[in-house]
Amino acid sequence: MSIAKGRITQERKRWRKDHPPGFFARPETKEDGSTNMFRWKCHIPGRKDTIWEGGYYPISIDFPEEYPQRPPKCKFSEGFYHPNVYPSGTVCLSILNEDEGWVPSITVKQILMGIQDLLTDPNPNSPAQTDAYLDYTKNRDKYELRVKKQVEKFPPKF
Template sequence: MLFSRMNTQPNLQSVWNLPLTLKIRSRTNKQPGKFTPPLFHPNVYPSGTVCLSILNEEEGWKPAITIKQILLGIQELLDTPNPDSPAQADAYNLFKKDKTAYEHKIKRIVKDNPAP
């Protein structure tokens, strides 16, 4: 599955790969996907796994959560990082200490990975 940021600014549009593994009959969720390659983002672990409460069995996962809700949650998280749930130290520290530098770094990454 390809993921794009919701941000409509042309210089921030990019597409990222997120392979999904879904267990349709399972009542548990075992992290449905990882970004490949991993993203520089406060809420994406260096492995590429997304840190989002609805993907975590101990926090917010419920069997009634739909694929659409998961995908919208991930897409919103890409545009609006959650500083209360850091997963990647470098991205988190830059985001917290200097949001302008963080946005510049994101713009450079997006420039190197343009939308097709």
């Protein structure tokens, strides 16, 4: 077993025993019924008492073969509206950047909770999409209205 696969398997066991309420994360099931440990399907709940509350946001985690030495890529759906999410859906977050805050000890739980924090508290110093960045920094009412519309697109699945 590769180092990456061993670590991801360990992460899966750890997640099953201890994950935050409302979060979902599991390896993808391939068409043939086998498990792809390197690609996880996840959902992040919007934090209570924020404009994101009520949404249940799907996100994927793609682990590289060099994991945990290199960070995974986390992606929302294309066009996800947030100042720190690229138009492709890729999340821009320091703990997911090997040149900034990534350290191999960071767990899936820490990643997903970090992304939940980012939803609520965008980083205006690291913009990834123009519209959301400009709305967040120059027209907060418009930003909040667009977030609330997005919340409606992602209702809880349960």
